Each structure stands twice: as C-alpha cells, then as structure tokens.
Amino acid sequence: MTYLDHAATTPMRSDAAAVMSEALAMVGNASSLHSSGRRARRAVEESREGIAAALGARPSEVVFTAGGTESDNLAVKGIFWARRAADPRRRRILASAVEHHAVLDAVEWLVEHEGAEVTWLEVDGHGRVRPEVLDEALRAAPDQVTLATVMWANNEVGTINPVSELAEVANSYGVPLHTDAVQAVETVPVDFTAAGVSALTMTGHKIGGPYGAGVLVLSRDVECTPVLHGGGQERDVRSGTLDTPGVLGLASAVREAVEDRPRHTDELRRLRDELIDGVRAAVPDAILNGDPGTDTAASGDVRLAGNAHFTFPGCEGDSLLMLLDANGIECSTGSACTAGVAEPSHVLLAMGADAQAARGSLRFSLGHSSTAADVQALTEAIGPAVQRARSAGLPGLRQASVDSTTAPTEV
C-alpha cells in the first residue's frame, strides 16, 4: 500500500504507541489526590512541559483538548466571547477564506447565533494571506475586532502563511491572532512566543501521535471563555478529565517530530520534489497548486515540505482517487471532512480557481512514514489513471442529450 495522505492522518510513531499502551494499563485521574492520581498528574505535567518547550511556549500556556477541532472552536468562540464581554463594541472576527472548517464553521456559527460580524481575509493565488490585507482589515475599525484567525499552513495546498508578520500587524492594533498550526508542526519550525501569536491549535494525529488529543496554546494574557463547562481542569478554560494516555502519546510524538524536524523536512522536500517532477513528467499539463517556490524565502518556508497538490484538467478528482485506490495508492481530493462527497474546495475557489478545476484536484501528502518507493508507485500509476479519468470526463461539461421536452401537446 502506498499511503500519500499524511495531511489527513499519520501512522502512529512506535514510541508514542508504546507509552500510550503502558499508560492505558494504569489507573489514575490526574485530578485525584492519592498516589495514583499524583503519578498521573506528574506524567501530564511532564508532558505539558515537554510540549511547551517544543513549541516555544510556557507550560501554563498549554491547554489540553480533544484535538484540532476543539482547539479551533475554543480559540475562536472563547476569545470572541471574552473580548466582546470586555467591550461590547467588539463584534468583528477577521478570518482567512481558506481556513479549515473547524474555524470557518465556528466563525459562521458565531455570525448566525451570537451577532458576530466577519471580514473574510482574501488570499492571493497561492492561498496566502498577505500582512497588508490583515492591516487593511484592522485599520478600518480596530476597536471593533475581537480576534483574527489565520492558519499557519493550509491543509489542502500546503501554502505557509507569514505568521510572525501577521501577528506583528495584529499586535500593533492590540488584537489577538489565533493560528491553526495543525499541519505545520511536523515540518515548520513553530515557535509560539517568537511568532507573537496569542493562540495556536495543534493536534496529535497529524504528527504521528494519537487521535483525539490536541492542544490549544493560549497566551497567559488572553482571556478565553470556556466552551465546555465542568471541573475546570485546564486553567478553567477547558473542562473534562485529562486523557493521560493521550497526553503522554501526544507529548512523545511532539518531542520526536520536533527533534527530527530538520533532517526529516529536508528528506520530505527531496521526496516531494521527486513526486512533483514525476507527476509532471507523466502528466505534462498537471497544474501544481499552492506556492511553487523552492520552500524558503526571506521570511521562512513558503510551502509544506510534504505537500503536493495538483489540478488534472479534464479529470474528476473522485474518478482519479478511485482508480489510484484500486492500485493501492491512497490520496485525497482535498479536505476529508465533506462526508465523502467531493464538493469544490473552498480553498481553491478562494485562490481563484473555477469550480471545474477545483473538482479535478488531488492532494498527495508525504510524512514520516513516506519512502522513495511510495513516490515511484505514484509516478508510475498517475499517467494511465489520468488518461482513464479523462475519458470519464467531467459530468458538468457533458452536453445534455436529446431532451424530453417537445412542444406542449393539448388533447
């Protein structure tokens, strides 16, 4: 099997799996006062310190959650509520148009139910939010803005945003910036404090850690209203008994991913470039979406090292996906969150692609388990698959056949 869908989820690292299995066999609520409880608490706090160190944050800024979606919801809703409560004039949210649905839908929910107003930050043709776009959106009425949210790296096309520059702009207006760094942590040097952001989402299963375990890194000086109410276990911002095995697995995966990052990122880039060259050789008119740059610019990386996202003109993404799947090659038509139906990607549409092109796209994402053999398998299979998918065409482009309407006949 050739697994080219690391942006959806990654195989678990063996160390993370091992510490989790060990922890699963132990009893102990990290909030309990007896020795089993203290042992669990110690394991959680050591994990917290490890994660904080790896992400350039303080331990007290690490809030454990049940994953990326919860972290995004907590950041967007929690900061919105807290900042509006502090000053009722604040109702506006600035969000990039290419955010993950966990952010997009949370923002839209606030608009529908909480009287929020939203400014969608436009992206350029690569899917990037330019600092001047944020500046312009803020300048209009900075005192009405609750928060800005811009992802660190896009899950579909792999474009990396200039997060520190964006944070600098937001901070200059006194507005907190949240960033969804779910896709970034494995290959981009993510440093919470150095970047100057106020809140940062990450999750375990995208970096070889467990599902259902994530973090919201939340700056100490940012107020955040809870979404989940209960025991207040995490800084009174998040309630729920801590998932000690999940936290341990997450910490192990973060440590390994961050330690490995420099070597791993170079390796991934090399593989990814081979993949891009191979696909282009087999399908000369394939269009690479996202930033085609050579990964580094003055301000840092511009494209995720493991991401290759193509439009194959004249093909439907779901046809291609099925044909590749039948050959043991697993990839994605974009975000996997659309209930199995290939909707045109909102990311590609925001980047200016038309709906047809958006439906004819595939994402190949490499990660810590990827090998040269994976790339070779794809480059061998993609040519015939595209040829066949093209003959199946795009349903929207078909001419309607002889129609069933003749002139009305009256009896």
Add this chain to the structure above:
Amino acid sequence: MRVLAAMSGGVDSAVAAARAVEAGHDVTGVHLALSAQPGTLRTGARGCCTIEDSRDARRAADILGIPFYVWDFAERFTEEVIDSFVGEYAAGRTPNPCMTCNEKIKFEALLDKAMALGFDAVCTGHYARLSLDEGAPVLRRSRDESKDQSYVLASLTPEQLRHAMFPLGDSLKTEVRAEAAERDLAVAQKPDSHDICFIPDGDTKKFLDAKLGERPGNLVDAESGEVLGEHSGVHGFTVGQRKGLGIDAPAADGRPRYVLSLEPVSGNVKVGNADHLGVTEIDATRPIWPSEQPLEGPTECSVQIRAHGETAEAVAEVTGDTVRVRLREEMKGVAPGQSVVLYHPEAEGDLVLGSAKISATR
C-alpha cells in the same frame, strides 16, 4: 466482470450487490449523492438521499468487503430529473421522474462514467428480469409482481440494458429481506421507499408551487365551455384527478367532476364527468425497443400506463415515430407525459416489447 453496484442504502441494492459479489464479479459500490444543496450535507437530512442512507450503503459495502465511494451527481440530477419534472408539469404533462432517473442518471451518467473507468456493468436492486438472447436484451416483469419495476426500466435502450444487471428479478421481496438478514446486512428491515425521492414530504403540489409560482388559469367545463372557477397553475392537476378541484357549485347532472385535460398555453383545466375520462386510443412518440425489435404491423399486447398501474389489452401499431395504441377496454387517467409500456404476456414473465411517451389520447 468489473461491476459497479449503485447502492442507495436500501435493502434491495445491498442484496443485489451481494449477489454480484457472490457471482464472482469484481464489485465496487457507489452511492449517488443527488441533492442539489451540498450546504446541507454535513448538517442533516437532505431532500433526496440522506446522509443516513449514504452511511447505510457504506455499512452494507463494508459487510460485503467491497470498495465504496460516494459520487456526486447532484448537478446532473437537478438538470435531467428535477428540472425536467418541473418543466413537464408546467407543460401540462405528468412525468415519471424515476423513469427519467433510470434513463438519464443511473444508466446514462453513471453508466457512462463507469464504462470509461473500466467497469463492464452497472448493477442495481430493481425488480425486473433481464437476460440476453443472442446479444439482444430480454426484459421481463419480475417474479414478485407486486414489486415489479419493469415499467420504469422499459425506456432503457438496448445498449443501456446490455450493461445493466438486475440480480433481484427472480426473487420475492420477502426473500430479499430474509437474505439480507442472513447476510447480516443491517438494512434488512429498512422500510421501502415510496415517494418521489426529491419531495420527501410527498407534497408534489407544494414543491411545484415553490418552483413555478402562480400561473393562474380557469377551470372550464369541457362540454359547455363555462368557466367554473380559477386555479393557480395547471401544474397542480393531473388528468383523472377528482379531489381538490375547488369548484363549489355541483355539476348540472350532479355527478363528480374529473380533470379531463390540461392546456398550459391558455391555462385552462378542462373538467367533466367520468364518461369523458375514458380513453380508448393513445398516441405515443419516440418509442424505445429494448430487444431491438420494433413492432411489425398491428400487434396484440398488454399495456401499462403508470408504475404499478393496471394493464389493459390492446393492439399497437407503429407509424413513423408514433405508436398508436387501440385499447380493447377503456382506461381512465391516461395523461400525456406518462409512458405507455407494451408487454407480451408470457409464462416466464411478461416480456417488455417497448415503451413510448404518451402525446395524445382519445
């Protein structure tokens, strides 16, 4: 063969796919997403096939151990089935959208795509018997007469039928449910679907009103020409309809009134007593001959004019592109836009001779 099984999430298509697997075919399951509102996909029920149906189909595919995908045919379905359904009603005709869906979606859009992607056939859970006789398709009523769907398949061309597979034709519905239970398919007890799938509340008039708006016209006595009342659009009526005409004054002869004909251009809905409702002659156009054998000369046959409707004995004859059907006994409620399907009664299941769209009645 490489077979694409269209899986609606119901018990029939699940068992059909299971039988294709058991017959040794290389089967892939596909659920067709037909809703035109992708925005509602993630949040709940759709007008057509719900997320729950899609999940049921997926779970059936899991049990069968076959790959499963959801393919989006919403645009094609809207264009070819829903828009045409609305257009036909606006033109005073009575369409059968399931028939259109078979013709244009399952055995055109889906079949074309399947063939291009390397499949040999599309398998569905329809109740009809299909075989090949020296390369010519032979389409018959199913063994389960109460479930027979040969009517809504009769408009498929020979080429479409050559790549179709209906593994349930020789089974009773009760047998199919029992088999689903034996195979541990969770859909074994799922209720049958009845209404038009894109009108889940079954209120066709409300659906058409929303699409077409008010198109006022008169209710006219067919004999005297007297205007008996007003209505908000011919799309609210079907030939043979008795209820809901909204005429207060009783007829002079005291007998119930029925819709006799619809005239979309003038907006007139002509009504009269049941004597005028009977039809003895039908003209139908654009015939399809599933076995590639057009009628030769006047042919004795049995005709059916709606899904699950009764049949009548008749003599049919082809002239040019028109089939003229002379009924041996009167039929009521024959509406332009419906299909007339011609059968030849046979012991091994009535044979479908052909079908055509009704254009005029006398």
